[in-house]
Amino acid sequence: MLQLRIGGLPARAIAPHSRLKYSHTVNGGPLAASWTMPLPRGFTHPLLRRGTLVEILLGTWRIWVGTLTEPDRAGWTFSADGLFRRAERLLALDSAGAPTTNPDTAVYQATLTSTGRPVPLPWVYPATGGPFPTTSTSTSLEAAAQPVYIANLLGDRAQKDAKVWGIDPVTMAPYYRTVPTTANTGIVPGTPALPVSDDDYATRLVGRRVATVAGTPPTPATYAPSTSNSAAADASARRWGGAEEWVDLTDRGLLSGPDAVTILNLMVDTQLSKPSYTADLPNLGRGQIINLGGAPIDPRLVCAGQVGGDMRMIRQHGVLDTEGVLVPGQAVEWVLGASEYDEETGTLKLSPLGKAARTLPEVIQVATASGPAYELQGTPR
Secondary structure: OEEEEEOOEEHHHOOOOEEEEEEEEOOEEEEEEEEEOOOOOOOOOOOOOOOOEEEEEEOOEEEEEEEEOOOEOOOOEEEEEEHHHHHHOOEOEOOOOOEOOOHHHHHHHHOOOEOOEOOOOOOOOOOOOOOOOOOOOOHHHHHOOOOOEHHHHHHHHHHHOOOEEEEEOOOOEEEEEOOOOOOOEEEOOOOOOOOEEOOOOOOEEEEEEEEEEEOOOOEEEEEEEEEOOOHHHHHHHHHHOOOEEEEEOHHHOEOOHHHHHHHHHHHHHHHHOOOEEOOOEEEEOOOOEEOOOOOEOOHHHOOOOOEOOEOOEEEEEOOOOOOOOOOOOOEEEEEEEEEEEEOOOOEEEEEEOOOOOOOHHHHHHHHHOOHHHOOOOOOOO
8 A cells, every 4th residue: 555654754653644646747757745634733743844755655666755845734734746846946056156057067066965055955866977968058048147947947958858857756866868659558448538639739830049149248139030840740731731830939048040940849749740638537547557468557656757767658549549540450659748646536647748738727837837847738838
């Protein structure tokens, strides 16, 4: 069964807990957790305070890790944020405290205890050989002494490199990798097909970028357009028709033409040039999720992102494809973008990577996310 630990102590040593839920996202890893505890009014405990480490274990396997937010002491409901979200509050700085857009430098320095940073970023990150790039993303931002938050920096760089980043709860170390292209998890026939929509469909993007800077500190001097040139998107245009969109890239600082094209191509290829999924697969239970050999997988272990080196691509059997066609012997495949497990009902909700925001909470989350570091629906837009 699942075990909830707070500050290294089993939660049941404080009080029984119920209504445990936890979620993961491919961009970030462990996202959120919540539960309740039947505590008396006025109860205090040194571990039940903001910032305490929270872990969820299945046996000895840690499948979720984060930090406690401020408890609701009236109803004794608790929530915790995934460990990657700590990077939303820490600036990308080098060893001298100056702004940097070198991801490796920024993350390593944030994991060190120093004056002004007595509580470092609680990630496992080596001095050398970490997964993040060791080159700067934008030297113009550093020269202008305009620091960015680590989460924003990593999100921007991951998008540029066509990768995703997050925290592996097993090791508490970051991952930085491409999404899988081969299915490794199946869903049995009988589950509903995912509905699709093409209202955010595009096969060609034209972006406006900062081409040159001038002055001290440097500010944008000239702007230039860049256009995507994706062969995969051209194939989609021949299949479904062409569609074009305008994209503002000026918030990324100084960008070369090739870098801008890379970003635009990634946006087209990973999400825009095919119909978007608009719903989740809810209420999946035991026996409905299998490995490709047909053996059942415990739904508590099917998590978006990387968990112990694993990253999920789903093969859904017996459903129509995006054009309403059922091809005998084939299946619809999609990358798992987000997951949520409810211990009370024993069911799992899965969201595909690139899911379009349709509900009000999803639209609000996309609108208020701190940069493209994470998004419940999947790839940053």
